[in-house]
Amino acid sequence: MKNKIDRKNRLDGRTFAMFTLPLLLIVLLCAPLTQAIDAQTLNDPVLQIRYVAIGKELRCLVCQNQSIYDSNAELAQDLRRQVREMLEDGRADDEIYRYMIERYGDYVRYRPPWRVNTLLLQLFPVFIALFGFWMLWGTLRKHRSVNAMKAGSPELENSESAQDSGADDTANTSTERR
Amino acid sequence: MIPELGQVALILCLMLALAQMVFGFAGAATNRANWMAVVKPAAIGQMVFATLSFATLVIAFLQDDFTVSYVANNSNTALPTLYKVAAVWGAHEGSLLLWVLVQSGWTCAVALGSGRLPQVFSSRVIATLGFVSVGFLLFILLTSNPFWRMMPGAFEGQDLNPLLQDFGLAVHPPVLYLGYIGFSVAFAFAIATMLGGDLNTQWARWTRPWTTLAWLFLTIGIALGSWWAYYELGWGGWWFWDAVENASFMPWLIGTALIHSLAVTDKRGLFKSWTLLLSILAFSLSLLGTFLVRSGVLVSVHSFASDPERGLYILIFLGVVVCSALLLYALRAHRFDEQGHFDLVSRETALLVNNVLLVSAAFVVLFGTLYPLINEGLGLPKVSVGEPWFNAYFVPLALLLMASLGIGMHTLWRVSNTNSLVRRLRWLAVVAVIAALVLPSLFFGRTAVMTVLGTAAALWVILSTASELWIRYRTNGNVRMPRAMVGMLVAHVGVALCVAGVTYTSAYSDQRDVALKAGESYTLGNYSFELQTVKQVEGPNYVAQEATVGLAYKGKSLGVLKPQKRLYRVQKSPMTESDIHARLSRDVYVALGADLGNGSYSLRLQIKPMVRFIWLGALIMALGGFLALTDRRYYLERRAVEAGSKARTA
Numbered sequence: 001m002k003n004k005i006d007r008k009n010r011l012d013g014r015t016f017a018m019f020t021l022p023l024l025l026i027v028l029l030c031a032p033l034t035q036a037i038d039a040q041t042l043n044d045p046v047l048q049i050r051y052v053a054i055g056k057e058l059r060c061l062v063c064q065n066q067s068i069y070d071s072n073a074e075l076a077q078d079l080r081r082q083v084r085e086m087l088e089d090g091r092a093d094d095e096i097y098r099y100m101i102e103r104y105g106d107y108v109r110y111r112p113p114w115r116v117n118t119l120l121l122q123l124f125p126v127f128i129a130l131f132g133f134w135m136l137w138g139t140l141r142k143h144r145s146v147n148a149m150k151a152g153s154p155e156l157e158n159s160e161s162a163q164d165s166g167a168d169d170t171a172n173t174s175t176e177r178r
Numbered sequence: 179m180i181p182e183l184g185q186v187a188l189i190l191c192l193m194l195a196l197a198q199m200v201f202g203f204a205g206a207a208t209n210r211a212n213w214m215a216v217v218k219p220a221a222i223g224q225m226v227f228a229t230l231s232f233a234t235l236v237i238a239f240l241q242d243d244f245t246v247s248y249v250a251n252n253s254n255t256a257l258p259t260l261y262k263v264a265a266v267w268g269a270h271e272g273s274l275l276l277w278v279l280v281q282s283g284w285t286c287a288v289a290l291g292s293g294r295l296p297q298v299f300s301s302r303v304i305a306t307l308g309f310v311s312v313g314f315l316l317f318i319l320l321t322s323n324p325f326w327r328m329m330p331g332a333f334e335g336q337d338l339n340p341l342l343q344d345f346g347l348a349v350h351p352p353v354l355y356l357g358y359i360g361f362s363v364a365f366a367f368a369i370a371t372m373l374g375g376d377l378n379t380q381w382a383r384w385t386r387p388w389t390t391l392a393w394l395f396l397t398i399g400i401a402l403g404s405w406w407a408y409y410e411l412g413w414g415g416w417w418f419w420d421a422v423e424n425a426s427f428m429p430w431l432i433g434t435a436l437i438h439s440l441a442v443t444d445k446r447g448l449f450k451s452w453t454l455l456l457s458i459l460a461f462s463l464s465l466l467g468t469f470l471v472r473s474g475v476l477v478s479v480h481s482f483a484s485d486p487e488r489g490l491y492i493l494i495f496l497g498v499v500v501c502s503a504l505l506l507y508a509l510r511a512h513r514f515d516e517q518g519h520f521d522l523v524s525r526e527t528a529l530l531v532n533n534v535l536l537v538s539a540a541f542v543v544l545f546g547t548l549y550p551l552i553n554e555g556l557g558l559p560k561v562s563v564g565e566p567w568f569n570a571y572f573v574p575l576a577l578l579l580m581a582s583l584g585i586g587m588h589t590l591w592r593v594s595n596t597n598s599l600v601r602r603l604r605w606l607a608v609v610a611v612i613a614a615l616v617l618p619s620l621f622f623g624r625t626a627v628m629t630v631l632g633t634a635a636a637l638w639v640i641l642s643t644a645s646e647l648w649i650r651y652r653t654n655g656n657v658r659m660p661r662a663m664v665g666m667l668v669a670h671v672g673v674a675l676c677v678a679g680v681t682y683t684s685a686y687s688d689q690r691d692v693a694l695k696a697g698e699s700y701t702l703g704n705y706s707f708e709l710q711t712v713k714q715v716e717g718p719n720y721v722a723q724e725a726t727v728g729l730a731y732k733g734k735s736l737g738v739l740k741p742q743k744r745l746y747r748v749q750k751s752p753m754t755e756s757d758i759h760a761r762l763s764r765d766v767y768v769a770l771g772a773d774l775g776n777g778s779y780s781l782r783l784q785i786k787p788m789v790r791f792i793w794l795g796a797l798i799m800a801l802g803g804f805l806a807l808t809d810r811r812y813y814l815e816r817r818a819v820e821a822g823s824k825a826r827t828a
Contacts, residue, residue: 041691052689059562065420067564070413110564117558121549125542125571132534139530143448143520 047087054083054093057110058100067110181246181325184234187227188319191278194224195311198285202305206298206373214301218289221304224311225286232279235266235324245331248272248324254337254748256719264348265338270472270488271324273351274317277468280355281311284363288388295384302370303363310362313495321488337719337748346406354399354426358464360392361433361457368457369503372510379450382443385457387807389440393433394803400426401796409756414767414784416683416792419568421476424547425467431540432460435533442529446591450514451507452533458503463540465496475551521593528586532579539575543568573628580635580677583670584642606645610637622686622787632681639674643667661809669802672795679791688785691771695778699728702783705766706730710738712770712779720744722755725770725779729759741770741781765789 042048055069060076068076068083079100086096100108112118198220205213235248239262244250252265252272267276285307292300318324341347367385403426408416417423436456443453470476473489520526546563553561588594588602614634618625646667650657692700699708708728715724722744729736739757746753756769764787771780 057564057566059564065418070415105559107560107562110562111566112561112563118561121545121561121563121567124545125538128541128545129534129538129575132538136530136534140522140527143518143526144522 042084042087050093051084051087054096055080059108059110061104061108180234181238181243181327184231185325187231187234188315191224191227191231191282192312192315192319194220194227195308195315198224198308199305199312202301202308206301206305209298211297214297217301217304221285221289225282228279228282232275235272235275236263239263239266242335244333244335245327245329247326247328250328250332250335252338254335254719257338258718260348261338261343264342267351268338268342271318271322274314274322275324276352277355277359278311278314278318280359281314281362284359285311288363299370299374302373303366306366306369307362313499317491317495321491337746340744340746340749340751340753341410344406344410346402346410350399350402350406353395353402357392357396357399358429358467360388360395361429361461361464363388363392364436364457365461368454369506372454372506375510375513377513379443379447382440382453383812386440386444387812389433389436390803390807393437394800396426396430396433397796397800397803400430401793405793409758414786416789419565421547422471424543425470428540428543429460429463429467431536431543432456432463435536436460438529438532442526446518446526447516448518448526450516451511454511454514455507458507462500465499469493469496523589523594523596523599525586525589525591528582528589531582532586535575535579535582539572542571542575577631577635580639584638587642587646587670602645603642606641607638610634610641613637626685629681629685632677636674636678636681639670643671662806665802665806668805669799672798672802675791675798676795679788679795682788683786683792686787689782691780691782693774693778693780700783703785704732705785707768707783709779709781717744719748720746723770727768729766739768741768743770760790762790763788
């Protein structure tokens with residue numbers, strides 16, 4: 001499924017112009033095949049850890065789903081430089097994120113914000129889990145039995161094929177093969 | 179000439195798939211044995227021609243036939259032979275041909291393996307599979323023909339995408355497809371069951387080994403993909419929550435839920451309609467994954483280009499498959515409603531909890547994957563949904579799953595004695611929690627909430643498995659048990675190992691990007707890295723800079739690592755080939771970056787504790803699946819089934 005480049009389009013001028021060209025531009029801009037190895041480290045180890053964390057949470061906007069930390073695109077290098085400078089300036093993480101979001105929009109951050117328009121995104125997982133457990137509760141009530149206590153015979157039942165152990169044992173091994 | 183043969187074979191494939199579909203459904207509906215007799219030979223024929231067609235494309239690649247535009251776009255005379263074969267499925271058209279091949283393989287296996295099933299039932303199963311084949315064959319023939327010629331032919335091929343020139347990728351798609359498409363078998367069984375409306379639960383038993391087999395392949399496929407991304411993409415991440423990865427993960431989650439609910443349906447005759455729904459869902463998500471990847475709606479690290487016409491086709495096909503299946507479900511599911519009883523504390527409940535958590539997790543992943551697309555489609559401001567979001571919602575579900583797993587393994591069908599369950603498990607829980615509080619700081623000198631939770635979860639499951647064996651030994655004097663049970667325990671240990679790997683790699687990885695000149699060294703933790711030399715090396719279709727990095731642990735030499743930075747001649751794309759010093763306990767990972775001038779080079783150095791556990795865990799899960807599907811009860815029952823269904827029809 002992964003990583004298919006379809007270069008058949010190059011044969012057709014119109015398709016090429018419409019789809020491949022912009023894509024090619026992205027690829028060229030981003031050079032996604034090399035990862036960034038940024039030898040610029042911050043001297044303070046605590047700052048360095050924060051630098052990496054922030055870099056991984058900011059999206060390289062011209063790339064295909066890469067963080068600025070992982071990307072070698074010029075934009076990513078530029079953003080990394082800015083993050084470094086702000087960190088050395090003593091700015092807080094939040095300030096840096098806010099600065100980036102002001103300039104590039106919510107899209108730049110991999111952690112979606114809590115806003116009216118993202119409320120659905122943030123609450124959906126909670127809803128789905130609650131809905132699941134509500135369904136579970138309904139099912140349990142439906143199947144609950146008062147005298148089930150008598151039914152089980154623990155030692156036998158604990159085996160995965162307990163119900164069929166009789167069948168298994170009586171079956172002749174020679175009939176195993178169909 | 180040879181590619182044309184492939185084309186003809188493909189058309190014959192389509193005809194046979196059509197025959198399989200039409201005669202299968204119509205024969206079953208009108209109960210004509212001679213019509214139904216068509217499906218099996220048709221399925222075998224389809225397999226033969228699909229193989230033939232695929233073989234011709236392989237030959238075209240091996241012969242460097244650059245008049246075939248797909249070959250010209252994805253191969254090169256200098257490409258090593260192994261990658262010429264792998265290049266067959268290296269891009270869109272060929273990967274669909276692989277899909278068709280694998281689909282026909284599964285169909286053929288079902289046709290041959292279902293000799294003992296009632297004819298009406300097996301015809302419907304194979305007809306459904308034929309329907310899916312028809313969809314994909316038409317897709318290839320109408321929009322994505324790999325045999326398309328171009329005149330005049332190219333003088334030289336454009337080479338395979340360098341990212342794909344790798345062993346991991348050579349084997350990853352076929353295995354993944356075996357998994358994806360394998361779920362079409364469970365899907366077909368569900369459709370046949372609903373069409374037949376037979377109230378017994380034999381189908382659940384017939385489906386189980388097939389589903390487990392598909393799940394096994396998908397597990398290995400995902401693990402291979404993760405491993406490949408880890409060493410080949412070059413930045414040492416093993417999971418990105420990238421849409422393409424999610425596309426394979428969602429069917430896996432549903433497939434895992436399906437395996438468990440099939441167990442309940444098979445053993446206890448409960449949750450029939452739910453199991454049917456999961457069967458539909460697992461395959462639908464496989465198709466959705468194909469749509470996401472193949473249509474080009476995603477622009478991600480993993481899939482670069484496609485075109486909208488193809489996207490539309492898959493979307494329509496997806497719509498037809500999913501809607502007709504769900505319609506059938508809506509019409510028939512109520513018939514499968516049943517009244518069985520079980521207590522609040524029972525294995526049924528445990529497996530229900532498992533299902534609720536797995537399906538919730540799958541929908542969370544689905545929603546997170548689709549949300550940016552929907553948002554964009556509605557013209558709302560773009561939002562990125564990345565790792566922080568997925569982790570925030572997925573991890574709690576996963577931890578709950580682990581917690582319930584440890585309990586679930588000790589529950590009994592129908593009813594469990596709560597007191598004995600508590601007595602059995604309480605000390606294990608205490609041990610797991612205490613160990614989780616102590617161990618991380620003991621080994622790594624620091625700890626965090628997530629580390630404690632992850633360790634506790636992994637230990638809890640392992641201890642719970644061990645105690646199951648211990649109790650068995652104490653009561654029976656041996657640990658003999660059915661294969662299915664062994665498989666279950668093994669797979670759960672695999673899950674625990676995987677969780678442990680994820681926890682420790684995430685918490686204790688150490689990473690540094692440094693600039694070094696030849697002769698200089700850098701110390702990271704207990705490891706020191708010395709850049710010895712950087713030299714030019716020549717590969718078959720690339721040139722590379724190769725660094726020699728001496729690695730030492732506490733002053734003791736561990737040998738050298740040779741990361742490369744390659745430049746592929748044809749595609750002109752630079753590629754990072756990392757080098758890894760791998761041990762079970764940790765990986766030391768070195769990647770070579772840019773030449774910074776004045777003789778210094780940038781290097782990325784990483785230490786990743788227990789990262790191997792992630793893939794090892796996945797392989798052990800797959801092993802568990804394999805053991806489970808060799809349980810002899812699946813192969814004994816067929817006679818009884820045959821007798822039973824004869825008795826019913828008589």
